[in-house]
Amino acid sequence: MNGKPESEGQDKKKILEPTFHFATSLIKIGEDDTTDKIPVTELVKGGQLLASFPNFHRLAAKGYEKAFLEPGDYAQVADDDGGIVATVPGYPKVQKIRRKDVADFITVVSIEPLLKISPDDMQVGVVIHPPLEAGRSLQQEDLEALLAEQRIVYGIDTEAIKEAKEFIHSGEKEFKHITVARGQQVGMSTDAYLRYDMEIGPIAGKLLEDGSIDFRERKIMVGVKIGQCIATKIPAVHGKPGINIYGEETPAQEGKDIKIELLNDVKFFRETMQVKATKDGVLSIVNDRVIKVCAHQTIRGDIDYTTGNIESMNCVTVNGGIQPGFKVNAAGDVVISGEVMSGMIICQGNLIVKGGITGKNSNLQANGDVDINFIEQGTLKCGGIAVVRKQSYYSDITAGSDICCHQSSKIMGGNLIAEGDIILGDVGSENCRPALIAAGVIAERLVHFDSLKAKVIEQQDAIIQWLQRYHGSSTSKKVKNMEKELAETKLLLLRVNMIPGTELYSRAGGPESEPLPKGKTQNNDAGIPIEKIKIDVKGTIFAATRIQIGNCSMVLEKTVMNRIFKLHPNGKRIIVIPNKR
Numbered sequence: 001m002n003g004k005p006e007s008e009g010q011d012k013k014k015i016l017e018p019t020f021h022f023a024t025s026l027i028k029i030g031e032d033d034t035t036d037k038i039p040v041t042e043l044v045k046g047g048q049l050l051a052s053f054p055n056f057h058r059l060a061a062k063g064y065e066k067a068f069l070e071p072g073d074y075a076q077v078a079d080d081d082g083g084i085v086a087t088v089p090g091y092p093k094v095q096k097i098r099r100k101d102v103a104d105f106i107t108v109v110s111i112e113p114l115l116k117i118s119p120d121d122m123q124v125g126v127v128i129h130p131p132l133e134a135g136r137s138l139q140q141e142d143l144e145a146l147l148a149e150q151r152i153v154y155g156i157d158t159e160a161i162k163e164a165k166e167f168i169h170s171g172e173k174e175f176k177h178i179t180v181a182r183g184q185q186v187g188m189s190t191d192a193y194l195r196y197d198m199e200i201g202p203i204a205g206k207l208l209e210d211g212s213i214d215f216r217e218r219k220i221m222v223g224v225k226i227g228q229c230i231a232t233k234i235p236a237v238h239g240k241p242g243i244n245i246y247g248e249e250t251p252a253q254e255g256k257d258i259k260i261e262l263l264n265d266v267k268f269f270r271e272t273m274q275v276k277a278t279k280d281g282v283l284s285i286v287n288d289r290v291i292k293v294c295a296h297q298t299i300r301g302d303i304d305y306t307t308g309n310i311e312s313m314n315c316v317t318v319n320g321g322i323q324p325g326f327k328v329n330a331a332g333d334v335v336i337s338g339e340v341m342s343g344m345i346i347c348q349g350n351l352i353v354k355g356g357i358t359g360k361n362s363n364l365q366a367n368g369d370v371d372i373n374f375i376e377q378g379t380l381k382c383g384g385i386a387v388v389r390k391q392s393y394y395s396d397i398t399a400g401s402d403i404c405c406h407q408s409s410k411i412m413g414g415n416l417i418a419e420g421d422i423i424l425g426d427v428g429s430e431n432c433r434p435a436l437i438a439a440g441v442i443a444e445r446l447v448h449f450d451s452l453k454a455k456v457i458e459q460q461d462a463i464i465q466w467l468q469r470y471h472g473s474s475t476s477k478k479v480k481n482m483e484k485e486l487a488e489t490k491l492l493l494l495r496v497n498m499i500p501g502t503e504l505y506s507r508a509g510g511p512e513s514e515p516l517p518k519g520k521t522q523n524n525d526a527g528i529p530i531e532k533i534k535i536d537v538k539g540t541i542f543a544a545t546r547i548q549i550g551n552c553s554m555v556l557e558k559t560v561m562n563r564i565f566k567l568h569p570n571g572k573r574i575i576v577i578p579n580k581r
Contacts, residue, residue, distance in 0.1 A: 042135030052083030072110025187240030501527030
């Protein structure tokens, strides 16, 4: 009973229940005869007292204690006697809950707001409850005045207001929500981009409109003529500002400009925003931002003792393969029609190898995209997209963008590390060494992280060996200096951030009061949207495979098929979900 003491026996506590300062009635909602009556509360104002203990001062002397009372949403503790007051106009709600740390029930008093405002302040709706015979309701209120009290002045829908008033005064025993005001949404800004005025596709590894990956053979060595327009720069467009329901302007996010890097026989004409060739040649486009026009050099056979190593400022096509120990270094795109056997390719453009890549000494480096059939015990590093059509066998592949493997491909052991997404066919087997699959990760930082872990072990061993060899004290100056260096290394280890776009030591770690070692700076830039990064497995991925996304890692406990790996919304662990596509 409201405000009355409850005696729980001679040896038990005497509890004083709160008094509620609002009307409540049991009302049957709708016309369905099977519907039970439910409690409905009256409308209260912001700042109104909801619950209190008015008799506590008199009953405290008799040994009574207040019942546990807490404010819920849109309510707060009153300043005077520990009661609860509403912070906004709305409908009170009382709940009894239990907590592990409290033996008795806790009474929580909250408010369902009369005006439900969207988190972005772009929309507001009026919440209508059935009127009570004895109690305050919207029938006694001026809806426009209530909106004005809450400073809602923009985007008010007069037709919706009229509809709400008609429903309120009809006295219907129903709950209803009517949107009565909408702000003007922020206009979408568009980033600057290059519109190519000549056919440059298809480009293997690109996402198609239907969500699939384009695995058609890449169009490469595209010829251009002097004066031909290659691309036109479309400038960024600033979106229209938005206006929220309070009449406040919300500026649109600025569109990003694009930095174009032009090399060799190509020029940008600012008057027309066009990129044109200044000589005849072949076109090379690297990562959508570097455009170059080069001469085309063709090697009819293998790269071997007959040709020697190839050093070229042009685009290079090798109709044969690369024999062991030989190298191709080119400023433009490179196409190898045959195999690469323990050879090296350094390419400032895009690279296609139509044959296989074999041998531990095979090393492929490209600033742009790389498209291969299979690689065995080799190393591949590219600044763009890496496409694997058949197999990677105990090889290391790193990409500055995505790694796209055909759904029929196999990854056996080795390391696949991409700064973007990774798409895979089958990964591993029951007998092969587990692979590392890392997406949203800078490969060099992963290496640095592993070196710091090794350094921690080395420093710990050094302290133990020094104490054992010299029978020294753990409080000696030498040991303290060694322990200080160990603590510094551990702190760096905690703060290494794998996510592209962040500073190296920008990850939160260690006590906030503990400074970074001398010469190190902390940067908390968010980097790429790591929550969007995924590892998409189209086939089977075997147990024990190591998975990493950003700074989170896991070891797969069981073999699964057709799964997507991504970060949990809290960003602290990796989750595995079925691939519905």
